Amino acid sequence: MMQSYDVTIVGGGMVGLTLAKSLANSHLTVAIIEAREASELTAETENRVSAISFASKNLFDNLGIWTSLNASRITPYHTMQVWEKDSFGKIDFDAKQVNQNDLGYIVENKNLQLALLNAVQQQANITFLCPETLQNMAIGDGEAWLTLSSGKQLTSKLVVAADGANSWVRQQVNIPLTQWDYQHHAIVATVKTDEPHQACARQVFTPQGPLAFLPLYENNLSSIVWSLPPIQATLLLALDDEAFNQQLSRTFDNRLGLCEVQGKRQSIPLSMRYARDFAKHRIALIGDAAHTIHPLAGQGVNLGVLDAACLGQEILAHANVGDDIGLYQNLRHFERWRKTEATQMIASMELLKQLFNGNNPFKKALRDTALLMADNISPLKKQFIQQAMGLNGDRPYLCLKQSVTK
Numbered sequence: 001m002m003q004s005y006d007v008t009i010v011g012g013g014m015v016g017l018t019l020a021k022s023l024a025n026s027h028l029t030v031a032i033i034e035a036r037e038a039s040e041l042t043a044e045t046e047n048r049v050s051a052i053s054f055a056s057k058n059l060f061d062n063l064g065i066w067t068s069l070n071a072s073r074i075t076p077y078h079t080m081q082v083w084e085k086d087s088f089g090k091i092d093f094d095a096k097q098v099n100q101n102d103l104g105y106i107v108e109n110k111n112l113q114l115a116l117l118n119a120v121q122q123q124a125n126i127t128f129l130c131p132e133t134l135q136n137m138a139i140g141d142g143e144a145w146l147t148l149s150s151g152k153q154l155t156s157k158l159v160v161a162a163d164g165a166n167s168w169v170r171q172q173v174n175i176p177l178t179q180w181d182y183q184h185h186a187i188v189a190t191v192k193t194d195e196p197h198q199a200c201a202r203q204v205f206t207p208q209g210p211l212a213f214l215p216l217y218e219n220n221l222s223s224i225v226w227s228l229p230p231i232q233a234t235l236l237l238a239l240d241d242e243a244f245n246q247q248l249s250r251t252f253d254n255r256l257g258l259c260e261v262q263g264k265r266q267s268i269p270l271s272m273r274y275a276r277d278f279a280k281h282r283i284a285l286i287g288d289a290a291h292t293i294h295p296l297a298g299q300g301v302n303l304g305v306l307d308a309a310c311l312g313q314e315i316l317a318h319a320n321v322g323d324d325i326g327l328y329q330n331l332r333h334f335e336r337w338r339k340t341e342a343t344q345m346i347a348s349m350e351l352l353k354q355l356f357n358g359n360n361p362f363k364k365a366l367r368d369t370a371l372l373m374a375d376n377i378s379p380l381k382k383q384f385i386q387q388a389m390g391l392n393g394d395r396p397y398l399c400l401k402q403s404v405t406k
């Protein structure tokens with residue numbers, strides 16, 4: 001039998017589930033189509049973690065999600081240190097400089113995804129279809145027609161692509177992509193260190209690329225994101241643990257003493273992607289389906305969950321006055337809003353990446369002086385901190401502190 005939904009979200013990752021939760025308790029019917037079944041969080045730390053900004057934490061608080069996370073696996077960080085290898089350039093940030101306790105939170109992606117999943121599965125207006133993939137989609141005037149891998153058929157007023165960087169939906173509706181290879185692969189791993197991290201997120205810029213140590217829930221445990229040219233990443237992955245540990249400790253200037261990698265290392269190719277349209281008739285794109293950026297500032301999922309919150313806000317505003325939520329004209333404000341935020345973020349990432357790229361002595365002197373100046377000019381530093389915390393820009397109401405509780 002054909003089922004009809006108001007909103008169908010393709011992809012039940014962190015971003016798709018955030019949108020679903022923002023539509024919970026409304027009069028709208030929502031379906032989520034997700035290809036992979038989720039597995040439980042185990043004692044072994046996940047390699048994929050995210051630095052969740054203050055704004056995103058507010059969003060999860062207001063959605064009633066934050067308290068459902070496994071609290072023993074959330075690490076608030078209060079300070080941040082950034083420096084350039086073999087130079088005097090450095091900048092330090094402290095939450096106290098903006099009268100806050102925390103700058104952000106390190107959370108395993110799976111921790112967040114499971115909390116969101118549990119929440120949406122309890123909602124009467126949300127149907128979670130998993131494991132299922134979308135196999136066919138036809139966009140009609142008044143609705144979209146969808147066929148799933150099980151043969152199930154649905155119609156929907158709006159289809160939301162939250163199906164990640166290689167979005168099937170985006171390709172089906174022929175939305176062109178601006179894309180460039182960052183010429184970096186990110187090695188991710190969990191690392192034990194001799195010295196405690198003291199709730200500080202650290203990043204060193206080397207001529208090959210940035211290396212970040214993100215503090216985890218034990219004082220001597222960190223998650224690393226090491227961005228390198230692909231050949232060097234391949235060579236590092238092939239090293240045995242001992243040789244890898246030595247290289248890692250040395251590259252990190254021994255800031256946390258000797259490092260000892262735990263479990264497997266993974267390498268992820270990094271590309272910038274930017275969809276030309278974030279919306280079309282009956283279609284909206286959010287999260288990695290709309291844009292991907294370099295992880296050097298830890299902002300990808302923060303941008304994505306804010307897309308979800310903005311789209312949720314727009315859908316509810318139109319539905320409440322009886323508008324057709326799938327009409328392009330009713331998606332245009334969402335599209336303009338999020339394209340502005342995404343392009344600003346992409347431009348900032350590009351500026352940072354180019355600034356720290358290579359060993360040209362003139363460029364090095366310039367950036368070290370710039371870093372020192374920024375470190376000593378409080379208003380400028382405040383601006384950087386607020387940007388990293390997600391407190392600048394036009395935020396959806398769910399990201400404002402204690403807006404609504406669902």
Ligand SMILES: Cc1cc2nc3c(=O)[nH]c(=O)nc-3n(C[C@H](O)[C@H](O)[C@H](O)COP(=O)(O)OP(=O)(O)OC[C@H]3O[C@@H](n4cnc5c(N)ncnc54)[C@H](O)[C@@H]3O)c2cc1C
Pocket residue numbers: 010011012013014015016033034035036049050051052132133134162163164165168186188225268286287288289295297298299300301302303304
């Ligand atoms: C090394 C690295 C470090 C990062 N660190 C940070 C950080 O510190 N902070 C931060 O904010 N961001 C970070 N990011 C970015 C962040 O990980 C991504 O932006 C985020 O995971 C994107 O979430 P998403 O839900 O949009 O996509 P995904 O997580 O890719 O989810 C897409 C979902 O769709 C499903 N799916 C795909 N196709 C189909 C289909 N046809 N049918 C049904 N289901 C489908 C998939 O199974 C998946 O569950 C990092 C990225 C990298 C690579």
